Amino acid sequence: MSVKNYIKEIEDMNERQALNYLNQLADEMKRRVMYSESEFYARARVIYVAQDGSDENDGLTEDTPIRTLAKVKEMMQDGDTFLFKRGDMFRGHILIEHHHITFSAYGEGKKPIINSSERDYADEKCWIPTDCENVWECTELLHNVGIVHYNTERVYGKYDEIAGYLMVLGKEKDFTGYKDLKQEYTFYSDLATDKLYLYCEGNPGKVYNSLEIGARVNTIRGTKSHLTVDNLHIQHCGAHGVQDIVGSHLTVTNCIFDWIGGSILEGFRDVNTIRYGNAIEVGRCDGYLVKNNWMYQIYDTGITHQTGPQAKCDVHQYDAMYLDNLVEYCFWSLEFYNGDNEFDHDIKNVYICGNFCRFGGFGWGCKGRELGAPMVSSAYCCPNVQQFCVENNIFDRCTGVLIYFFDKQPGNERIKFRSNAYIQLKDYKFLNVFGNVHTFTDDRREIIERVLKDKTATIYTLSDWHVKPEWAPVK
DSSP states (O other), X not given: OOHHHHTGGGGGSOHHHHHHHHHHHHHHHHHHHHTXXXXXXXXXXXXXXXXXXOTTSOOSSTTSOBOOHHHHHHHOOTTOEEEEETTOEEXXXXXXXXXXXXXXXXXXXXXXXXXXXXXXXXXXXXXXEOSSTTEEEESSOOSSOOEEEESOOOOTTOTTOEEOEEOOTTTSTTOOSGGGXXXXXXXXXXXXXXXXXXXXXXXXXXXOSOEEEEOSOOSEEEOSSOEEEESOEEEOOSSOSEEESSOSXXXXXXXXXXXXXXXXXXXXXXXXXXXXXXXXXESSEEEEEEESOEEEEEEEEEEEEEEOTTOOSOEEEEEEEEESOEEEEEEEEEEEEEOOXXXXXXXXXXXXXXXXXXXXXXXXXXXXXXXXOEEEEEOSOOSOEEEEEEESOEEEEESSEEEEEOSOOHHHHTEEEESOEEEEETTSEXXXXXXXXXXXXXXXXXXXXXXXXXXXXXEEEESSOOSOOOOOOOO
8 A cells, every 4th residue: 555646635635535535545454454365485394273173183284283372382393384274263372483484374264363361261160259349359370461351252343342451559549459449340460479350240250251361471472583474363462462582584464463462561670560562573673574464452562673771682673664554543553663782783674664553542551641652653763774764654643643753863863754644633742753742733744844854745634533542441
């Protein structure tokens, strides 16, 4: 999708026409992801995985599939391709410890779901009453729960389902533990005991049709080079959907990510109050392609390459491309940084094009911090940046700002913006660049040209948000 070719005309539309046009573009992108065909190159074995398979099978044909992610990990060798059956769901998470691994799909129907909630906790046996009225304890130990998702229907794009509100010890005023849970849809995850507590006027396993719970795990975590993740539907992890700690030739295509993140980033800045969780993340990268994915209702970021002073090695970020992705209801949509550390660090050949970012700050993970949501963020950009271009993207409404640059370093000033669409409310803030906040006023075009150097921008001013926040309703 090219903004230059498809969206420039909205500048001459009335508000109703423009909104309809934006929705049509988003729907087109959704369909392209939902109905995408599998893309994989089989270097070695092709192994089939199905819900009705058996871990006693060899997995080498569609008639002899294996069944679990545990068996996938056990069988894995360099060069393997694992095909998951469409329409099926597989629970758990997986660590990739081999090179040239590919995940994709086979068969017909919806994308196979990789669900990091270990089970559906809408079972009366999963909950026991505590000594506090309407506070229930989960009978299973779960470490660092980031998300509790109520009445999951598994309908693509069902944005208004309910994700609970995590009460964080040391952050929430006057909150001292599970005895202070007082409102529906609030929960508390005790980091010391791994006990999960939920407020509910009745046994949660009976009250709700489904309860999916995401503890602090990464659904797919790569540790070797050349990992490809294609045509999967990833959900319910408390950390990241796909994280690659090596970042050498990671490819993520045609996937759907939803209801991800929210766990505590334990020990970060010596406190246990900061939460996190992204759809797709790398730190270092040497070949990083994220193309034609749809991600929504992510606690933090849709797509990112990021690292900071915590890195204890050289950090090179080379050849990263974010292409034609739809990112909705996230705190950050796109985030990139390579912060100062004592080692060598640089950025080279980054191309961000054709992405549609919308409704920043409106997601379940934004409650209480929505005014600080940055849709596109370069927080700490190292001085050495070469060939970094952001063009032909749509940045459509954010409760914080559309573009955020934290520090005035030469690296940030070398990021080139070209032919992007900027859509925001009249007189509302839309840029926070080098400490200067700019509003969407009559001189917005001059500001975009002067500050971002985007001289071919599409600009549209709305009179109202025309979208409601999908935060957890608390009575």
